[in-house]
Amino acid sequence: MDTIRASFDWLTDYSLSGVWRLLDRLDLRLRSARVQQFSPDPQYTEKLIDLEMALWEARRYPRSVVAVFLDEMGFSRWPEPAPDWAGTPPLADRRGANNGLWRLIGGLNALTGQVDYLDAYIVGRAKVTEFYGRLVEAYPRARRLYVIQDNWSIHTHPDVLEALEEWPQVEPVWLPTYAPWLNPIEKLWRWLKQDVLKMHRLAEDWAAVRDRVREFLEQFAHGSQRLLEYVGCWAVVRSLR
Numbered sequence: 001m002d003t004i005r006a007s008f009d010w011l012t013d014y015s016l017s018g019v020w021r022l023l024d025r026l027d028l029r030l031r032s033a034r035v036q037q038f039s040p041d042p043q044y045t046e047k048l049i050d051l052e053m054a055l056w057e058a059r060r061y062p063r064s065v066v067a068v069f070l071d072e073m074g075f076s077r078w079p080e081p082a083p084d085w086a087g088t089p090p091l092a093d094r095r096g097a098n099n100g101l102w103r104l105i106g107g108l109n110a111l112t113g114q115v116d117y118l119d120a121y122i123v124g125r126a127k128v129t130e131f132y133g134r135l136v137e138a139y140p141r142a143r144r145l146y147v148i149q150d151n152w153s154i155h156t157h158p159d160v161l162e163a164l165e166e167w168p169q170v171e172p173v174w175l176p177t178y179a180p181w182l183n184p185i186e187k188l189w190r191w192l193k194q195d196v197l198k199m200h201r202l203a204e205d206w207a208a209v210r211d212r213v214r215e216f217l218e219q220f221a222h223g224s225q226r227l228l229e230y231v232g233c234w235a236v237v238r239s240l241r
Helices: 002-007 016-025 044-060 125-138 158-164 185-197 206-218 225-231 233-239
Strands: 065-076 101-109 115-120 144-149 170-174
Touching: 002 016, 044 065, 044 144, 044 170, 044 233, 065 185, 101 125, 101 185, 101 206, 115 125, 115 206, 125 144, 125 158, 125 170, 185 206, 185 225, 225 233
Parallel strands: 065 144, 144 170
Antiparallel strands: 065 101, 101 115
């Protein structure tokens, strides 16, 4: 209140409580800011329309059209620090062997919440191609399989695009550049990190860390409304007419 009063000459004679009452009458109060998302992609609108059409078609023809959000993430054997209940400041214990790295590639069905994934030390061209094959196996009845993904260079590598010719039912849908808010699988990764990777006590058992990650993902192997609600797909997809 002091800063507000000092910023305007005409408030000089107001008491602090007077400033507060004035702001209250004007419905001005301290509010949390909303992030203004921005993508520099000049084709943002066109790509957004492509995304919405793929989701609409999957909802309209659920027996023959599937829309899957694809993305990759990496994690290490060392726990990530996070708030925790403790009498003293919590410790992310990183004793043990050197840090290790592991990677995932996953696909989230926009209508059912089914999650398919592969994991490996390296997720490159070969693994991305293998994962396309995994999706085709997971949806054998799909006449059209929309794979919604970002613009990572591996996704558009000529070797990957050439391999896609083996599966004509697969159609990549490219998200606008630098627009992670349009890919809800990012929130699945956030949930995974929060429930499994933050403050874990398994730094000395790298295999157990990876097994915990797999167990978390496999709970969604047959779909999950709860996951759809968590990532924001449940309401968005059903709003498409």
